[in-house]
Amino acid sequence: MPKVGMEPIRRAALVKATITEIGRTGSLDVTVSKIAKRAGMSSALAHHYFGSKEQIFLAAMRHILTLYGAEVRGALAAADGHEERLRAVVRASFGTGSFRREVAGAWLNFYVLAQTQADARRLLSVYQRRLKSNLLHDLKPLIGERADVVALGVGAMIDGLYIREVLKGGTPDGAAAANLVWGHLRREMGVAA
Amino acid sequence: MPKVGMEPIRRAALVKATITEIGRTGSLDVTVSKIAKRAGMSSALAHHYFGSKEQIFLAAMRHILTLYGAEVRGALAAADGHEERLRAVVRASFGTGSFRREVAGAWLNFYVLAQTQADARRLLSVYQRRLKSNLLHDLKPLIGERADVVALGVGAMIDGLYIREVLKGGTPDGAAAANLVWGHLRREMGVAA
DNA sequence: GTTTATGTTGATTGATGAGTCAATAAACTT
DNA sequence: AAGTTTATTGACTCATCAATCAACATAAAC
Numbered sequence: 001m002p003k004v005g006m007e008p009i010r011r012a013a014l015v016k017a018t019i020t021e022i023g024r025t026g027s028l029d030v031t032v033s034k035i036a037k038r039a040g041m042s043s044a045l046a047h048h049y050f051g052s053k054e055q056i057f058l059a060a061m062r063h064i065l066t067l068y069g070a071e072v073r074g075a076l077a078a079a080d081g082h083e084e085r086l087r088a089v090v091r092a093s094f095g096t097g098s099f100r101r102e103v104a105g106a107w108l109n110f111y112v113l114a115q116t117q118a119d120a121r122r123l124l125s126v127y128q129r130r131l132k133s134n135l136l137h138d139l140k141p142l143i144g145e146r147a148d149v150v151a152l153g154v155g156a157m158i159d160g161l162y163i164r165e166v167l168k169g170g171t172p173d174g175a176a177a178a179n180l181v182w183g184h185l186r187r188e189m190g191v192a193a
Numbered sequence: 194m195p196k197v198g199m200e201p202i203r204r205a206a207l208v209k210a211t212i213t214e215i216g217r218t219g220s221l222d223v224t225v226s227k228i229a230k231r232a233g234m235s236s237a238l239a240h241h242y243f244g245s246k247e248q249i250f251l252a253a254m255r256h257i258l259t260l261y262g263a264e265v266r267g268a269l270a271a272a273d274g275h276e277e278r279l280r281a282v283v284r285a286s287f288g289t290g291s292f293r294r295e296v297a298g299a300w301l302n303f304y305v306l307a308q309t310q311a312d313a314r315r316l317l318s319v320y321q322r323r324l325k326s327n328l329l330h331d332l333k334p335l336i337g338e339r340a341d342v343v344a345l346g347v348g349a350m351i352d353g354l355y356i357r358e359v360l361k362g363g364t365p366d367g368a369a370a371a372n373l374v375w376g377h378l379r380r381e382m383g384v385a386a
Numbered sequence: 387g388t389t390t391a392t393g394t395t396g397a398t399t400g401a402t403g404a405g406t407c408a409a410t411a412a413a414c415t416t
Numbered sequence: 417a418a419g420t421t422t423a424t425t426g427a428c429t430c431a432t433c434a435a436t437c438a439a440c441a442t443a444a445a446c
Contacts, residue, residue, distance in 0.1 A: 004443060006393060026308025027221075031433060042395050047435060105308065111356060112305055115219025115298065124360065153373050156353030163304060163352050167317065180346050187380055197413055197422060224403060235425050240405060 010049055011059070013039040018060040023102025026166075028109050032056070054117065061110050061123050064103060068127070071095045072134065082138040083189070089134045090181050093158050094174035104166045131155055142189050150188045157181055203242055204252065206232040211253040216295025219359075221302050225249070247310065254303050254316050257296060261320070264288045265327065275331040276382070282327045283374050286351050287367035297359045324348055335382050343381045350374055 017039035021030045032053050036046040050056045075088035075095070093099070098107075114120040132151050139147035161177045210232035214223045225246050229239040243249045268281035268288070286292070291300075307313040325344050332340035354370045 004392060010393090027305055029222075032435085033433075043434085044395055044436085045393080048394080051435095053434065108308075109305060111360070112220055112302060114360060115301075121360070128357075128360075149373060149376070153350060153377055156357060156373075157346060157350045158353065159356050160349030160351065160353030163356070164321075164349055167304070167307060167314070167321075180342060180349075183342070184346055184377065184381075188377075199423060203423090225405085226403075236404085237406085237425055238423075241424080244405095246404070 007049060010039070010041065010045065013041075014046055014050065014056060015060050015063045018056055019064065019106045020102055022060070022109050023105035026105050026109070028057070028113060054119075057110075057113060058117075058119055058123070060106065061113075061120060064098070064107060064110075065123060065127055067103075068092075068098045069130070071097045072130075076134075082142055085138045086135065086185060087182055089131070089138075090154075090158075090185065091178045093131075093181075094161075094178040096174060099162070099165065099172050099174040099177065101166065101172060104162050104172070107162060108166050128155065131158070139189075146188075150185070153188075154181060154185060157184065200242060203232070203234065203238065206234070207239055207243065207249060208253050208256045211249055212257065212299045213295055215253070215302050216298035219298050219302075221250070221306060250303075250306060251310075251312055251316070253299065254306075254313060257291070257300065257303075258316060258320055260296075261285075261291045262323070264290050265323075269327075275335055278331045279328065279378060280375055282324075282331075283347075283351075283378065284371045286324075286374075287354075287371040289367065292355070292358065292365050292367040292370065294359065294365060297355050297365070300355060301359050321348065324351075332382075339381075343378070346381075347374060347378060350377065 014035060017035045018030070021035050021038055022028060031043075032046050033043040035056065036043040039046070046056065050059065072089060072092040075092040076085060079085045079088035098104070110120060110124065114124045132155060135151040135154060136147050139151060143150065158181060161180070165172050165177070207228060210228045211223070214228050214231055215221060224236075225239050226236040228249065229236040232239070239249065243252065265282060265285040268285040269278060272278045272281035291297070303313060303317065307317045325348060328344040328347060329340055332344055336343065351374060354373070358365050358370070
């Protein structure tokens with residue numbers, strides 16, 4: 001029953017199915033057919049809308065980044081003062097939108113993809129830059145020139161916790177992870193203040 | 194010119210070629226033929242010695258872990274006292290044997306592999322456990338019950354720095370990375386002492 | 387109501403790559 | 417020197433998949 005205006009619906013379904021599928025199998029070795037099937041359509045239709053598997057992957061990556069960006073923006077809007085803002089950024093990084101098995105699993109695989117695909121690399125560096133600039137904005141006034149190093153460390157720690165989350169089974173505990181990073185940050189700030 | 198006693202040589206060559214190849218292409222999507230070619234033999238021979246691509250990957254992973262283990266052991270042997278030992282562990286993690294583009298790239302891909310292969314997962318958890326126990330051994334006497342959390346944070350930070358190393362081009366700076374982590378650790382210890 | 391744009395799929399193509407096998411050759415054994 | 421074990425490869429099989437295409441169906445436009 002082909003209605004008109006299916007495109008955005010199909011695209012969204014494919015993106016969602018892609019993330020699920022990559023998260024499930026834990027690898028980029030997912031077939032377009034599998035993705036399409038999970039999204040409730042034929043593989044031909046997936047190609048019709050996206051043109052290639054590569055484009056599907058990129059769309060999925062963009063979607064995750066958009067999600068994360070929204071989460072951060074939302075948390076920041078409700079935060080006041082440097083410390084609170086920092087805390088908001090950290091908490092948003094482990095929010096329920098991003099810090100989930102499938103999403104984190106997909107995320108890890110996008111890191112791999114970024115090694116070979118220029119577009120994926122670009123998207124990833126957008127994320128890294130944004131995180132760093134968010135941190136620096138509120139760290140600089142608090143600890144001055146050491147902010148740079150601390151931001152790098154915090155970024156690495158967050159990525160590392162994502163990886164570990166993917167590997168260890170069970171339900172992810174975003175609050176615990178956020179507390180860990182926040183504790184680290186507080187200590188870094190306390191020393192300099 | 195078939196001599197006898199080739200097996201260990203061929204195996205070693207294949208392992209080395211595998212790491213290089215994975216590091217280069219930045220993905221597990223390397224063909225046995227490519228690996229074999231780089232190691233100077235036919236793909237049939239690679240299968241003859243390892244049986245399957247999976248086994249080749251696992252051997253490569255084991256090799257990296259052995260390398261890393263040796264590095265840590267060596268550094269620990271020359272270290273005295275809790276603080277020095279901790280420093281040694283951190284420095285060994287970013288030693289020239291492990292903290293190199295290809296090796297780190299292969300490492301990242303093995304994380305991915307661990308999501309689907311039980312054996313790979315086991316190997317990875319051996320590494321994580323060993324690192325954690327190394328850290329705890331000297332952290333506990335210094336900061337008591339907080340040691341657990343700190344060890345987790347340090348481990349995550351190390352992993353995160355590896356990932357970032359892979360993504361950013363250029364020559365890796367192990368010393369800088371080690372300093373970053375060491376600074377974090379020192380601060381954690383200073384607060385409690 | 388015929389044309390045009392959109393939605394949809396089954397079948398097909400073409401490439402690629404893991405793993406097998408038969409065959410060859412050199413080295414050791416007895 | 418006949419037989420056995422180890423080393424080695426080119427050629428082959430078989431499966432998988434990305435991408436394409438022809439065909440058909442429904443809705444909108446004229």
